[in-house]
Amino acid sequence: MTSPSVSDCPNCIDPNVMVYDTRMEQHGWRRRRRHCKSCGYKWSTLEIPADELHDLIHLRDQLIVLHQRMTFMLEPSKPRPNGASAGGKSTEHEQTGAIWNPDGVY
Numbered sequence: 001m002t003s004p005s006v007s008d009c010p011n012c013i014d015p016n017v018m019v020y021d022t023r024m025e026q027h028g029w030r031r032r033r034r035h036c037k038s039c040g041y042k043w044s045t046l047e048i049p050a051d052e053l054h055d056l057i058h059l060r061d062q063l064i065v066l067h068q069r070m071t072f073m074l075e076p077s078k079p080r081p082n083g084a085s086a087g088g089k090s091t092e093h094e095q096t097g098a099i100w101n102p103d104g105v106y
Helices: 050-074
Strands: 017-024 030-036 042-047
Touching: none
Parallel strands: none
Antiparallel strands: 017 030, 030 042
16 A cells, blocks of 8 residues: 555545646745545645745754743753752752753843
8 A cells, every 4th residue: 555645535535536626825835725536525725836845944943942042941940969959059959950940030
């Protein structure tokens, strides 16, 4: 059995699909409305030029890294081994040395 094609119906995997509308979107992207003749399912596809897709993937990867860094910077530090609190002062994260201020003032 072969893998489903991009143009196969995502609902029933049947290749009996018709494109009934094609529109040019911004930046030269093409939006195609598709209809499965077997099950009646309708969906849209977006065709993006390869160089722009590469740029979008790179941007997505950068945003993921930024989000991970921000999440780490905002998470509370671990409790101190002796049970003492930070007392509202900046603390150093035990594993990485990242600074986190519990008061939110930097």
